[in-house]
Amino acid sequence: MHNSQCILEIDLSKIRANYKILSNICKNSEVASIVKANAYGLGADKIAKALEQENCKSFFVASINEAINLRNSLDSNANIFVLNGVFSNDVNEFEKYNLIPVLNHLGQVEVWTNFTKKLARKLPSALHIDTGLNRLGMPDIEIQSLINQPDLLESLSLKYVMSHLASSEESGNPYNLEQLKRFKHYLQYFPNVKASLSNSQGISLGEDYHFDLVRPGASLYGITGPRPRIVMHNVLNLTAPIIQLKTVGSNSHVGYNTSFTTKNDTIIATLPIGYADGYSRILSNCGEVFIDGHIAPVIGKISMDLVTIDVTNVPSQKIFLGQRVEIINDYCTIDKIASIIGGIGYEILTLLHGPRFKRIYKNDTELS
Numbered sequence: 001m002h003n004s005q006c007i008l009e010i011d012l013s014k015i016r017a018n019y020k021i022l023s024n025i026c027k028n029s030e031v032a033s034i035v036k037a038n039a040y041g042l043g044a045d046k047i048a049k050a051l052e053q054e055n056c057k058s059f060f061v062a063s064i065n066e067a068i069n070l071r072n073s074l075d076s077n078a079n080i081f082v083l084n085g086v087f088s089n090d091v092n093e094f095e096k097y098n099l100i101p102v103l104n105h106l107g108q109v110e111v112w113t114n115f116t117k118k119l120a121r122k123l124p125s126a127l128h129i130d131t132g133l134n135r136l137g138m139p140d141i142e143i144q145s146l147i148n149q150p151d152l153l154e155s156l157s158l159k160y161v162m163s164h165l166a167s168s169e170e171s172g173n174p175y176n177l178e179q180l181k182r183f184k185h186y187l188q189y190f191p192n193v194k195a196s197l198s199n200s201q202g203i204s205l206g207e208d209y210h211f212d213l214v215r216p217g218a219s220l221y222g223i224t225g226p227r228p229r230i231v232m233h234n235v236l237n238l239t240a241p242i243i244q245l246k247t248v249g250s251n252s253h254v255g256y257n258t259s260f261t262t263k264n265d266t267i268i269a270t271l272p273i274g275y276a277d278g279y280s281r282i283l284s285n286c287g288e289v290f291i292d293g294h295i296a297p298v299i300g301k302i303s304m305d306l307v308t309i310d311v312t313n314v315p316s317q318k319i320f321l322g323q324r325v326e327i328i329n330d331y332c333t334i335d336k337i338a339s340i341i342g343g344i345g346y347e348i349l350t351l352l353h354g355p356r357f358k359r360i361y362k363n364d365t366e367l368s
């Protein structure tokens with residue numbers, strides 16, 4: 001009997017190659033890796049270890065629990081930054097696991113300095129300045145207050161001053177330049193501290209945006225958006241087996257709600273993947289999958305566990321139970337799916353973590 005599982009292959013050598021591409025572009029900056037949300041759903045443990053082999057020394061996660069998990073898999077010297085910052089009930093964890101909080105507002109500065117004073121030790125931190133995203137990060141009034149307290153500033157032992165761009169994927173958006181100017185303006189108050197501004201797309205805005213450290217996430221995982229300025233490798237291959245085949249006549253409805261009606265005799269293949277696995281229902285009647293290079297359109301509504309595809313035009317010798325159908329590959333990338341449904345690759349990728357998938361990490365040098 002054939003394998004009835006969907007298989008998600010994550011090629012670690014492609015992720016490493018993407019890291020090298022970015023390192024070559026950012027020759028004068030350190031390239032950190034954003035591995036929050038379990039490395040965008042792909043497995044922070046495996047990916048961070050692979051990137052550590054490429055000499056990546058700094059990793060960013062969103063929360064303390066992500067950081068603790070990561071520390072347990074990484075070299076103890078790796079810098080692990082926590083983007084959401086520090087809260088009074090988890091200060092001890094920061095010290096225990098040697099984690100670096102990104103301080104986003106004066107309240108977090110106070111929590112951190114109270115803690116380090118109690119320990120009578122200086123512990124490193126980073127400072128997030130809001131240059132216009134108006135999400136996390138210190139607003140102007142708080143920055144002014146902080147720079148007027150040199151002793152407080154000194155006690156923070158700042159490793160980086162950072163900010164985050166709102167529209168880096170839109171190279172022509174003047175807001176990028178506005179944020180860059182504001183960032184440079186603030187940096188004059190922190191003359192001896194290293195700086196970090198850019199995410200993946202910020203890197204392609206040019207060297208002016210690189211500073212001392214860049215913080216790519218998406219591009220490491222092959223996501224570049226619809227108009228890539230830097231070509232990255234696809235790192236994923238997701239396949240599902242055909243678990244049922246049937247031929248229906250013209251005027252037959254396929255799937256829930258009679259949303260698709262056949263025009264001619266049609267061969268329908270059913271695959272065991274659905275929206276519960278992260279294969280978005282929005283792809284109903286518009287997604288595309290591949291069988292050995294031949295396109296097969298998604299027909300009917302995607303259901304929780306299943307999807308139906310039209311394989312009428314695929315050579316008949318390629319159509320059999322157990323045949324593996326490619327859902328994501330070099331032709332049908334996360335970015336392409338995003339463009340079909342008018343979404344963003346980030347969301348498609350982070351949803352695609354079906355526990356029902358068999359995961360295979362290709363080119364895992366840890367195993368060899």
Ligand SMILES: Cc1ncc(COP(=O)(O)O)c(C=O)c1O
Binds near residue numbers: 034164199201
């Ligand atoms: C503060 C910060 N820096 C860097 C990144 C990485 O962004 P990207 O995945 O676009 O490279 C993120 C991700 O959202 C972020 O929140």
